[in-house]
Amino acid sequence: MxxxxxxxxxxxxxxxxxxxxxxxxxxxGSRLPAVSITLGMLSVASFWLVGLGFLLGVTAVVCGAVATSRSAVADDEAASLRALLGVVAGAAGITVSAIALFPMLAHL
Incomplete structure (x- = not known):
């Protein structure tokens, strides 16, 4: 917008x-690329909290994907790169959270 x-x-x-x-x-245009980066960083930082890092990572990936589909972000190269960075940070948060979560599930 x-x-x-x-x-x-x-x-x-x-x-x-x-x-x-x-x-x-x-x-x-959009604030979604910045939201995606923030959520991705929070997901990496909170991987040790059971499930929170995973949920934040999924939300970061969704926000980044929605941001890249918007025309205001697609036309702006910097915003497009921020959205992509948010997707990557969210994927890293999902990965780190999953690695930390599997050993915890074995002890339940």
Whole structure:
């Protein structure tokens, strides 16, 4: 979703926005790539909590996959790479959680 807002003279340009040739400020598209990376990192960090790292990893992979299918992310190379990094981090979290979970299941 891209919103176009007319540029005002006192506007703060440090926000996450860009300007086109007409001076109209455009908001960047999706937050899903950043959410995917965050969830992927949390899944790797919380692999030792039974099942939580696995669920966070699956959620990171789903968010990254949905983000790559959106046109706003597909058009932006940096956002596309962030979404891919989120998928990879989520897959790493799933793998590490599964490796940690199998020995715990043997003791139950």
């Amino acid at each position: 891209t919103a176009a807002v007319p540029d005002s003279p006192g506007a703060d340009h440090r926000m996450c926005s860009s300007h086109d040739d007409n001076g109209i400020r455009k908001q960047h």
